[in-house]
Every structure is written in C-alpha cells, then in structure tokens.
Amino acid sequence: MSAERYTLLDGTVHVYRRGNSRFWQCAIYLSGRNHRSSTHQDRLDAALTVAREWALDRIAEDRLGTRSLKLNQSVAAELTVTGLAPNRSRNAKTFREAAEAFVAEYEVLTRGERNPEYVSQKGALLRLRLIPFFGDTPVCDVSAGMIQDYRLHRLDPTKPQQLTSSGRRRRIEKPPSRSTLHKEIVTLRQVLKTANRKGWIFALPDMSAPYKSSGKVAHRAWFSPEEYKRLHDATLERARRPLKERWRAECEQFHDYVVFMANTGLRPDEASRLQYRDVSIINDEATGQRILEIKVRGKRGTGYCKSMPEAVSAFERLSERNAREPTNLIFGKVQRQLLNRVLDELGLKRDREGNLRTAYSLRHTYICLRLMEGADIYQVAKNCRTSVDMIEKFYASHIKTRLDTAAINVTKAASRKGPSGAHVAGEGPSDDLANASLEDR
Template identity: 25%
Template sequence: MRFSIKGEGQIRRSLETRDRAEAESKAMEVWADAKHRAKLGLRSQAKRFADVAQEFLDHTAQAVARGERNKSQAHNWALKVNRYLVEFFGDRDIDAIGQREITRYLEWRRNYWISGPGQNVEQIAYQRGGRTVRRRVPPQLRRPPSPATQRHEAVAIKALFRQAAEWGYVQPSAIPHINVPRVIAKPRPSFEASEFTRLEAAALARLEEEFLHPSVRRDRLILYCYIKVAAFSGMRPTELKNLNWGDILDYRERRQLPLRDRDIRIRARGKAKSRTFVAMEVVLPVLDMLWSDWVRLHGGDPADKDPVFATTTGARLGSVKTALNGLLAATGLAVDHNGVRRTSYSFRHFYISQQIIAGVDVFLLARNCGTSVEMIDKWYADVKLERMSKELRPEWKRLGGEN
C-alpha cells in the first residue's frame, strides 16, 4: 500500500500477503492506525528503540561538532546508551516503553555487573584512536552503581526520550520520571596544611637527590611544579592539562621583572567552559622553572599555544597520576582521615579549604574557582565551621546573674 501523512510525505508499506481481500483489510487497519498516531502527534510508524538510540547519538555528535554540547558528556552518553539501554530495550518500539518498563530497566541496571549479563564479562572493549582496545573489568563495577552514576545515567535516558518526543516518536508524557538515590555530601579528600607541607618537602627532596638520571629528575620536576601550581591556584586537573603559556596573561612580557612587580592571572579552559582568575603569587617562580625547562629542551622560548605541562617532545602531558600516586604512597598520604583516596583533584580542595580558613569572601572564592557558593557550602561546610571557631566560642555572660 501507499499513502500520505501530512508532514511525512508519501509512505509505502508492505502488507505481506498475496490475498487481495486480506490486503485491503490490512490496509484499512494500517491507514486508521497511522491517522490515529498523527492525531496524537506521533510518526505514522513506531520505531525501534535501537534505531532511535543511534539517531540520538548521531544527533549528539553533531551538536558536539558545532560546539553546542560537551564532548566528554556525549562520549559518556554513548557508552551508557550502547552498553545498557540498547541491550535492554533493543528491538522494542520506543513508544511502547512506559514507566513500568523503565522501572524494570533500572533494577536490571543496578544488578548488571553483579548477577546480570555482565557478571561473566571479564573484559570491556572500547574504541581509542580508531582501534579496538580491551581492558579488564575494574573491581568497582562489581557493585551497584553509585547514586552519582545513577543520576548521570538518568540524565542520558531523559535526554534520549526528550529528543524522541521532539522527533515525534513518543509523546511528551512518555518522557520517564526516574527516582534515583540522593547523593550524600561528603567532605572531599583534601590535605591538612601540615600534610601538604610534608608532601611538598618530599617532592622537593626527591627532585634534589644526587645521581638521578636526567629523565627521572625532569619527571620529578614536573610533578613538583604540578603540585605547587595546583595547590596555589585551585585549578581542576582538566584545566591544568589544557593550560598553555598564552593562558598566563602578561607572563611573557613581565617574566624578567622582579617578582614584586609581577602579577598572575590565568585563563583556565576546562571541558566546556573557560574563566579568567587570580592565582597565588607563589605560582610565579614555579612557572619560571617550567619555562626554563622548556628552553633547555627546545633551545628557545615556548609559543603561546605550547602546553605548560609538557613531555620532553613538547607534547601535552596527559596525566601525573602514576608519579603522584607513588609520592602519596611514599609519604603515607595516599588516603585522608576518612580513608578516601587522594587524587590530583585534592589540591583544588586544599586550595579552597585554605582560602576559606584564611577568611576569603566565599562569593569571590566561588567566582575565582569557577563554581557556586552553594557548591562550596555543600562540600566545604566543615571547613567553614573551622573558620568560624572564634564566633562559635563567644564569651558567655555569667550564668545566674552577677555575684
């Protein structure tokens, strides 16, 4: 049969029979169903979930190419959609998926790596640089997803169904409502001032050891500088990775001046946003060390687009994770007092904590760090109490009246 629906053009459909009477009967049913769906604002023919999911991921990739969506978020969505959602809903018509099916999916997802399809999977395959790479399933997957993970995946599910509704594959009322556990605010793994002093001293001592191979000494130099810049600027690890010499405003022009006549403002670029902020002046001599290292290796000054944290070839340094973990373990600082493992992000938490304790206005601090007052209040409430210690110990008037 062949018919037209406004907004969809001409549609051809096989009735899968050679009997004319049966074909005419089926044609009337198809026509009536298509008209009914059109009145509901739906496409004339239901689409498989897997097809809509691929269309959604293609649409998201195009948004990334146009600079309208975060690349990292789109990548994570693709992983979640292909591994979990397509595996569960696959060939089902997307407009037949209701709240009950979503609820069943969420339970299936919580048990995926424990008693579900992933329990016997030993390796995960993914694409990197155009080739397939395999790695062992990390131990942390062998437990229910954290509340934060569940929230991130809920965002992806809603985004997919919301886009499907805009395309007319489902009604807006079909966008699922997902209840996920609340993320409990816990203090971020930071450093006490004495702990950071110990870590900094150890990093410097390891750098100054005698008889070190030049490559080892340089690795330790980079780690020492990374720690100092991170701890006294509050930059996120991604921002540090993306940092170019041109992002340190006026540094090149004022580099030869005495430290007292220099200032430091940095243009930080993260995954999707950028900001210009003020760092502590102690960062300046550390940057001078990194500049001199570049000149030593390459025989000339770095260009504005060259990375501040670079390999010996001048390429952008990917991570200091291995070197940092070794230093943290050697100094007994791998975990904080709550047993939470410290990472390169801990230096940002140290910076924010120290600024709060020093009495820096929380609004200015939030603007400088590219976050919100609400987030600082949520994650650093215990530090704020420390800052308010004097206010919490007022001089009480004599109880019971004067003697």
C-alpha cells in the same frame, strides 16, 4: 474588595466572585502550583457545575503528567485497536532508533557550545550501557519499572555474568558511583525527550530514584595543611634525589605541578590544556605581590584565574626547564602513576572518609585553604570558575574556621536570681561538680 466564596470536592476547589466582577472564578492547588480560571458564569448553580468539571480535568491532567501510568502503551494500543494507527509491533520505533536520532541532533546542536569529549561521552554511554539493556525494545514500552530494572542491573554486583562473543565470561564489574549512574539516567532522559519531540511517545515515564529523596552530601577529598606539607616535601625530595637519574626531569616537573595546582585551583583538564601564552607574571596592585594571571580554557568556557604568590616560582622553573614557545603545553597529561606512587608511599591515597585523592584534590585543597584563611567565598568561587552554592555544599560545610564562635555562643544578659540555687541566665550550664567545694566532693 471582599469576595463571596464556596468550596467543592471536600474543600479542594474554591469558587469565588470578586466585588468588581459579575463572573464566578474557580481555583485548585495541585503539585505545588495554584490553578485558576473563570467559569464565565454569573449564576452560582451554573458556576458550581462548571467549576466541578474544570477541577476534575485538572486533577486528571496532574496525575497523568506527574506519574508514570503507562500512558504511552495505553494510547498506542487504543490507536491500534481503533484503526487510527498502523500495526504497533511492526511500526513502533525502538529505543535504538531513538538513541541514534538523539546522537545525530545532539552533535549538531551542541557544536561549538559543549566540549567535544563531553559530546562523545554521550554516544559511548549509549553504546556501552543503555542500548545493550534497552536494545530493540519499543521506545513506547520503556516504563518506570523498566528504568528501575536498569538501576538494579547496574548496581547489583551479584547479577549473572554475560558471555562475550568468544564464549568467555566477562569479568565482574564493580557497581558504578552515584555520579556515574546519574549521567546514564540523564542520557536516558535525553533520548526519551527526543522520542517525545518526534511524536514516538506521548509522555515521559517517572525516572526519579525511589527510596532516596536526597543523597548524602560528602565533602571532596583534599589535603589538610599538614598533609599538603608532607606531599610537598615528598615531591621536593624526589625532584632533588630521584630514584633514577633519568627520571629527574619527570620528578621536577611533577613537583612544580603539585605546587602550581595547589596555588591556582585549576582543574586537571584545565591545566592539561594550558599553554605558555595563557600565563603571565604580573605585579598585583591590591596586594603588591607577584602573581600569575591565567587565561583558563575548560568546561565552563574561557575564564581568568589569579594565583597565590607561591605559584610564580614554580612557573619560572617550568619556563627555564622547558622550551617556552607560546603555543607549547606547560604540563600536558597528568602524571597519574607518579602521583599515585607518592600518595601510596605517604599513606595519603584515601582521606578519613575513604575518598580517593587524585589530581583534583589539589584544586579542593586550594579552595579549602583559602576559606580557612578567611578569603571571601564569592571571590574564591569566581577565581575557581564555580558557584558559591557548590563551595558551600562541598567545601565550606567541613571547614572549622567557617564557624564563628562569637555568633554561636551568644547568651542573653539577665539579672541573677536569688539564693534559690536556680541557674543564672547569661551563663553556660552549671557544672555542679566543678563548683562544689573539696569537702562536698
């Protein structure tokens, strides 16, 4: 049914009445959300007055909820002045107390749900980074400006050096990576949310990073087919002829590790936890090949992985060389020093963009090679226990075989034009030099 409509506040507020209702409604669009309410008035003049007051309340709530206006400080100060709260300086909770409360409840509530190492990292970040900066600052005084000062403190390599307890200057630390700083800000947000739940603050400050709406999406470091062949041949040569005979077992183990990782796509931490009882050799019915079926335990819980056939020989060599007890670890800790030594010798420690290659790069290599061979991206994501969105963002964007030339170089069929010399639709842009006769050139 048609509706009667009016507007207020320069057209931002809409007042309307549907044909099947006697009451007027009002609506306003704020921060990506449409707010609606009934005025409970059947007279237009009364409805307009109610709608105006309602809209001003919604605008005020939106500003306080989406911007840091030092609400915590103003409300606390007002309560102190009016006598509704005790002395703020003496009773306000500090950031240190809020951090301790967060760690205490986080360890209990995530027990059995998150990796214990990940949980312990939260306490380490607070102890080493956040508490030394925010320290005994009242948690209600942690503002958007103070959070920005923390970012500058972490990213500025020219900040003054601090003295240790013995009077020595600390060494200058290199600025943290984007992901490291992001983890610290996430932990800071979790502490402030804990304080908010306990009533120590009234709102969270704006924690968004200014001047940077979105970060640059860079692909993960991996080995191209040619680079992986060089790495494979180098580790195989070391396994056959190690620099010292007493290093033979380590070199053979390392070569099998490289082959195993590049043909399964496991994360390094998943491979470090892998036991012999988690791996079995099966004959795959779909392909008729011998592959490994792996029960993976990692940061995403328990999942399954089916390997490439090349991983079977590496696993068989590992089983023959080591004591194959069901609960024995297959690899244990990653041989980082040997990996870095081989990569340095081959000049493969960094890729074309300067990204460091690590053991994780073997997982990235597996994903990229599968996509280059035309594997289904959804199945690759399931096999690697990740999401299609992550693969599309960090892997598929730089794989040239993901571009379908037949779908890109599409042209419309059209009839040729007369002898006017105009370009004929359905062909590429004309190359006058190539089409000219030798005399014309």
